[in-house]
Amino acid sequence: MSTSYVFAPHQAAALPVAGSAALFPVRRVYCVGRNYAGHAREMGSDPNREPPFFFCKPGDADAVVAVPAGATVELPFPPRTEDFHHECELVVAIGKGGANIPAADAPSHIFGYAVGLDMTRRDLQGQMKAAGRPWEIGKAFDFSAPVGSVHPAASVPGIGNAAIALQVDGAVKQSGHVADMIWSIAETIANLSTLFTLQPGDLIFTGTPEGVGAVQRGQLLTAHVDGLTDIAVRYV
Template sequence: MTIAPLFPLTPAPEVPISGEDLSYPVRRIFCVGRNYAAHAAEMGNEVDREAPFYFTKSPSAICLTGAEIAYPPGTQDCHYEMEFVVAIGASAFQVSPEQAKDAVYGYACGIDLTRRDLQAAAKEKRRPWDIGKDFENAAVIAPITPVTRFGDIADQNIALQHNGQVAQQAQLSDMVWSVPEVIAHLSGFYHLEPGDLIYTGTPAGVGPVTPGSRLRGIIEGLDPVDLTIALA
């Protein structure tokens, strides 16, 4: 007896690979919290150097650069957060930071949209952040640049412009937990596989979007990420 699915699932979202006729199918999305000290401070938190912590987003949250989206539902305070995104390209489980480098396929510019009011309400009640972080179009991403073309992570500038004005600016070296450290730590809890994305945290300067907002995120050596919030 052949058992057929009741309904077809939506295929995994695919992110273009810069300069190639290939795409990167997205399996999972991990996000690092409070990975820039200045951002943690502006949110009223201290950085915990004991270990990084994470939240997740569904693959359905992927939104490709250049999109124009409606203002997210259920919130009165949606914020932008510019991020350096790591695309995993090889299996990694319980690896060291030195071994973690071999698991990286490439990097991309990303924007983590956050329903800040819903996140704050969840924090106050000591509840999970899911409703504030994981929703449609909340993981914006530009094409992925292979690591062989990007090179080593160093003092590259990371910035976000809101309506043409610089709102966030830092260097990748400002991250509390480096990319190899994040991969190594995360691989102690998950079998990381190709298709897994890691949004590595945001610098200080996060703020609200409104209908008509134009966002552009830039990291040296990567394709920029652009997003427009549609007018009501």
């Protein structure tokens, strides 16, 4: 007997896989907060190694935008913000699930890596922080998570030392190295897996280096991580 829905099921997000015709289906999106010391300081926090904290973005195609290689994707500028910020990040794509994953085993759970943007309505996020309320309206809005092609882990063995950078209209605004993370990729996966059972298709945004700042309508954002496909996005 065929399944009947009261309306068409929502569209799932999927990302291109570099060197393949296959797509990576997205399940959930987890984000690590303040995982680079410089960014923690610029946000007014202590960058010491306190336990990492996490927040989520929707895993559907409303929030996750697949950015094709070589393309500039135009997206709607989000409503009700006067302080819209870029955050360039290394994204980890999970290929094997698990809970309570030891850090030493974490690499075996990684399918690959991509470049992503954790776009943020900073003014709305700040209002929620001040009121002790959740951050969703600052982080989990439509088109808030552009992501590029997923590169299989074996193809980027040096990702732990990769440079990460973001340009706005050709000017470098963020620059750092994955090695600057307070919590490494493996440590992040291990800690996150004590809170949630990770599953294939999960994405982990691993934090952003210092230099986050406001984006104006029409500006070109170009995000880069060594060894991965750049992404180019313009909010109009």
